Amino acid sequence: MRTIRTIRREGVKVTAAAPVRTGRRADPGAWFLVLPALVPILLLSVGPLLYGLALAFTDAQSGRTEPTRWVGLRGFQDLLHDRLFWESFRIGLVWAAGVTVPQFLLGLGLALLLSQNLRLRWLARSLAIIPWAMPEVVVGIMWRLVYHPDAGVLGEILSGLGLAGDTDWLSGLATALPAVVVVGIWAGMPQTTVVLLAGLQNTPHELHEAAALDGAGAWRRFRTVTWPAIRPVALSVSALNLIWNFNSFALVYVLTNGGPGGRTRLPMLFAYEEAFRYGQFGYAAAMGCVMVAVISVLLAVYLAGRLREGDA
Amino acid sequence: MGPRRGVRASRAAPVSRTSRAARAGQYAALAAYLVFLAFPFLWLVSTAFKPARELGSLHPTWIPDHPTLGNFRRAFAEQPLVHAALNSLLAAVCAAVIAVVLATPTAFVLARRPGRAAAAATGWVVVSQAFPFVLVIIPLFLVLKSLHLVNSVPGLVLVYVVWSLPFALWMLVGYVRAVPPELEEAAAMDGAGRLRTLVSVVAPLLAPGIVATALFAFITAWNEFFFALVLLKTPEKQTLPVVLTHFLGAEGAADLGPLAAAAFLATLPSLVIFAVIQKRITGGMLAGAVKS
Numbered sequence: 001m002r003t004i005r006t007i008r009r010e011g012v013k014v015t016a017a018a019p020v021r022t023g024r025r026a027d028p029g030a031w032f033l034v035l036p037a038l039v040p041i042l043l044l045s046v047g048p049l050l051y052g053l054a055l056a057f058t059d060a061q062s063g064r065t066e067p068t069r070w071v072g073l074r075g076f077q078d079l080l081h082d083r084l085f086w087e088s089f090r091i092g093l094v095w096a097a098g099v100t101v102p103q104f105l106l107g108l109g110l111a112l113l114l115s116q117n118l119r120l121r122w123l124a125r126s127l128a129i130i131p132w133a134m135p136e137v138v139v140g141i142m143w144r145l146v147y148h149p150d151a152g153v154l155g156e157i158l159s160g161l162g163l164a165g166d167t168d169w170l171s172g173l174a175t176a177l178p179a180v181v182v183v184g185i186w187a188g189m190p191q192t193t194v195v196l197l198a199g200l201q202n203t204p205h206e207l208h209e210a211a212a213l214d215g216a217g218a219w220r221r222f223r224t225v226t227w228p229a230i231r232p233v234a235l236s237v238s239a240l241n242l243i244w245n246f247n248s249f250a251l252v253y254v255l256t257n258g259g260p261g262g263r264t265r266l267p268m269l270f271a272y273e274e275a276f277r278y279g280q281f282g283y284a285a286a287m288g289c290v291m292v293a294v295i296s297v298l299l300a301v302y303l304a305g306r307l308r309e310g311d312a
Numbered sequence: 313m314g315p316r317r318g319v320r321a322s323r324a325a326p327v328s329r330t331s332r333a334a335r336a337g338q339y340a341a342l343a344a345y346l347v348f349l350a351f352p353f354l355w356l357v358s359t360a361f362k363p364a365r366e367l368g369s370l371h372p373t374w375i376p377d378h379p380t381l382g383n384f385r386r387a388f389a390e391q392p393l394v395h396a397a398l399n400s401l402l403a404a405v406c407a408a409v410i411a412v413v414l415a416t417p418t419a420f421v422l423a424r425r426p427g428r429a430a431a432a433a434t435g436w437v438v439v440s441q442a443f444p445f446v447l448v449i450i451p452l453f454l455v456l457k458s459l460h461l462v463n464s465v466p467g468l469v470l471v472y473v474v475w476s477l478p479f480a481l482w483m484l485v486g487y488v489r490a491v492p493p494e495l496e497e498a499a500a501m502d503g504a505g506r507l508r509t510l511v512s513v514v515a516p517l518l519a520p521g522i523v524a525t526a527l528f529a530f531i532t533a534w535n536e537f538f539f540a541l542v543l544l545k546t547p548e549k550q551t552l553p554v555v556l557t558h559f560l561g562a563e564g565a566a567d568l569g570p571l572a573a574a575a576f577l578a579t580l581p582s583l584v585i586f587a588v589i590q591k592r593i594t595g596g597m598l599a600g601a602v603k604s
Contacts, residue, residue, distance in 0.1 A: 029506050030425060033417035034433075037477055040414065044452070044474040045440055051451035113341055120342055126587075127349045133586035134579050135535035137553040141560070141575040142356040151367050151568055153355045153374075186352065194590075243442045250537040254557060268538075271446040276542055281450050288447030295442050303435070 053292075055285035062279035075286035085287065087262060088270040091177065095266055096246040098177075099184035103245075104238045106185070107192030112226075114193070115200045128190035136187065140254025143183045144170065170256050176263045180255050187251060188244075192237055199233035200226065239302035243295050267291055359572035360384070367568050383569035384577070387559075390570055392547055393577070396555035403465050403540075403551060404533035407472035411480045412526040414473070416518070419484030420510060424493065434485065437478040449542050456543065463545045471539050476529040483528065483593075487521030488514070524592035531582045552578045 056075055060068045079085050114121050131139065146154050149168040158167075169179040203226055211221045227234075249268040252258065258265035258273075267287065275284035354374075359367070361379040366372075387393060422430045452471060453462065461467030491514055499509040515522075537553040544550045547558070556578060559571040586593075 030421045033421045033506075033510075036414040037418035037481065040474050041436075041440075041477055044470065045448065045477075048448045048451035048455065049443060051455075052447040055450060109341070110345055113338055113345075116338060118338060118342055120339075120346065124342060124346055124349070127346065129583065129586050129590055130349065130353050132590075133531060133535075133582040135537070135553050135556075135582065137535075137537050137556050138356075138575045138579050141556065141571060142352050144560075145359050145568060145572055146352050146355050148568070150370070151359070151372050153351065153372060156372050186348065190349070240441070247442075247444045249445070250553070253537075253541075254560070268444060268446060271444070272538075272542075275446060275450055281454075284446060285450055288444050288450075291444040292447060295444070299439060299442055303438070 052285050052288060055282055056289045057286075058282045060281040060285070062276075062281060064279075068282075071282070075283050076290075078283065079286055079290060084262065084265075085270065088265045088267050089290075091263070091265060092246055092267040094177070095181060095184065095248075095252075095264075096242055098181040099188065099245045100238060100242045102185045103188045103192050103241055104234070107189050107196055107237075108234070110189070110193045111196035111200055112222075114197055125194075128194055131187050131189070132191045132194070134187075136248075136250035137254050139183065139187050140251050143186075144255060147179060171260045173260055173263055176256055176260055180252050180264050183251060183255060184245060184248070188241060192241060195233060195237050196230060199230040203229035235302065239298060243298050243302075246295065246298075247291070356572055356576055359568060360576045362569060362572075364569060383573035386567075387570035387574040387577075390567070391555050391558055391574065393552070393555065393574055395548060396550055396552045397578075399465055399550065400534055400552040403468050403472060404530045406469045407476060407533040408526045408529040410469070410473045411476045411529045412484075412522055415477055415480040415484055415525070416515075416522060417510070419481050420488050420514065422481065423485045423488035424496075434482070437482050440478045445538050449539060453542060462543055463549050465544075465549065468540060468543050468551070471543065472529075472533045472536065475536075475539070476532055479532075480525050480529055483525045484518075484521065487518055487525070490521075491517050520592065524589045527585050527589050528593055531585055534582055 057070055057072055058068045059071045059074075110124075114124055134142075146152050147169040149155060154169070155167060167175065169175045172179075207225045208221060211225050216224065247268055248266065249272065252264050252266050253269060253272075256264045258269045268291075271284045271287045271291075274280045274287065358374060358376060360383055361381075362373075362376040363378050363380045363382060366376055366378065418433075422433055449471075456462050456467045456470070459467075461470065495513055495517070496509050499513045504513070535553065536551075540551045540554050541557075544554060547555065556571075556574055559567065559574060561567070
């Protein structure tokens with residue numbers, strides 16, 4: 001430790017005296033340092049991804065004896081006519097939007113609230129860890145206990161308020177999707193809140209006070225001072241949330257396993273069943289490709305936003 | 313610059329302008345949030361300690377009248393929880409250590425040598441987080457099967473390493489940027505080579521960030537479900553999240569007490585670790601998200 005400290009002290013002094021930049025261009029040492037991460041990523045991430053894209057154009061199945069053949073766009077044509085696929089796709093979009101938008105709005109409201117000088121703020125911040133750190137499987141199990149028609153707490157609270165009694169929320173055709181959306185919001189909101197809160201804390205406080213002294217109201221201060229400062233973070237977090245939510249699997253697998261009657265069958269659940277229950281690898285890969293196409297649009301919006309922020 | 317300053321500033325800031333009604337509204341919102349956040353978890357804990365008789369009663373109690381550890385005993389008797397926890401631990405520790413060891417030098421280069429290649433690499437990091445797992449797991453399943461690594465913890469570790477590498481890179485790049493480059497230049501002036509500079513100057517300063525990244529990779533692997541579900545077939549190979557789903561039984565005919573007890577236990581390690589490193593994770597994510 002001592003050497004580091006002396007180097008640090010001397011380092012500052014040395015550079016203050018003579019700002020020397022060692023011109024190191026295209027040196028093999030850098031490549032050597034990059035390889036340990038690059039090789040596995042290429043072999044086990046980029047490779048499989050390309051392989052997966054290729055599989056989408058084949059009739060690959062698990063446990064089949066005949067060799068796999070190229071079938072071109074047939075998988076995609078089948079998807080086009082697959083009513084269940086369209087249904088799961090629609091559910092996926094409803095779910096992603098239904099979770100992400102409240103996650104962001106509530107998360108922003110809470111971040112603003114928690115940046116105020118409130119008494120129980122520390123408790124809210126500490127509790128925010130629970131949903132964030134919990135395994136998704138446990139979150140699903142936990143909410144099944146909450147929603148349970150007999151032993152669940154929700155029915156008990158609602159009947160105590162004189163409202164609906166022993167409803168089986170997760171197996172009702174109309175209630176299942178809203179019920180899982182609530183769980184999705186619960187699971188992701190704290191993370192959004194904490195990241196936005198960290199962004200808020202980087203906003204210059206002096207600007208706020210100056211604006212307040214100038215007589216700017218709360219909304220005006222938010223629009224002119226707070227929002228511009230947290231916009232990059234807000235954009236990042238909501239775009240990534242949208243994509244992650246669209247891809248989510250474990251939560252709904254545990255809560256409803258896609259039921260009742262496919263009302264909560266998200267695209268990932270559909271693809272999982274096709275691939276690993278029915279062994280239709282090629283077909284599931286085609287479905288993955290369609291998901292990638294949708295996500296690419298979202299990603300493009302996100303990256304374009306980031307580039308714009310970078311130029312500013 | 314530091315994220316801490318904002319906290320202190322707002323604590324010292326005058327609150328006189330906030331009206332009493334607005335204050336009341338703020339506290340009401342905070343209370344609602346606390347209830348929403350806490351009650352499912354409290355319910356899980358409460359259920360875990362309830363005897364079967366109370367679970368079957370028509371009006372569930374908040375606090376068990378006769379708390380019992382019987383559910384925990386039955387949970388261990390019904391499913392191979394200890395074995396599953398050991399599998400999870402093995403997979404998560406290996407994945408975290410390997411990912412961080414592989415990612416640290418690369419993060420160093422990406423942070424210190426900005427350019428088109430580094431931009432492309434960070435771009436890939438974002439993109440790789442966004443792909444639907446199903447498109448990666450089918451080919452990986454086929455590859456691992458031909459290597460006889462399906463239904464094995466090492467196969468799972470392989471997947472976890474590659475899966476957590478991008479995020480580890482993302483976080484570490486942010487941490488490296490926080491170390492002033494002047495230190496490296498000084499070390500170079502003193503005649504230290506790149507590796508030596510990295511090991512004896514940068515690494516110690518980076519250590520807290522490296523530990524935070526490793527712990528985060530550990531938690532993600534400990535909590536992970538999809539890859540484990542696909543790759544691990546037999547109960548003696550499965551990780552904790554997969555074994556937990558066995559408690560659900562067919563068509564949700566679950567034994568609630570042991571289910572709650574096991575779920576509660578599975579959460580504890582991540583909760584403890586997360587409580588310790590939460591600030592660092594937020595900082596690392598923020599740095600990666602905004603500055604790259």
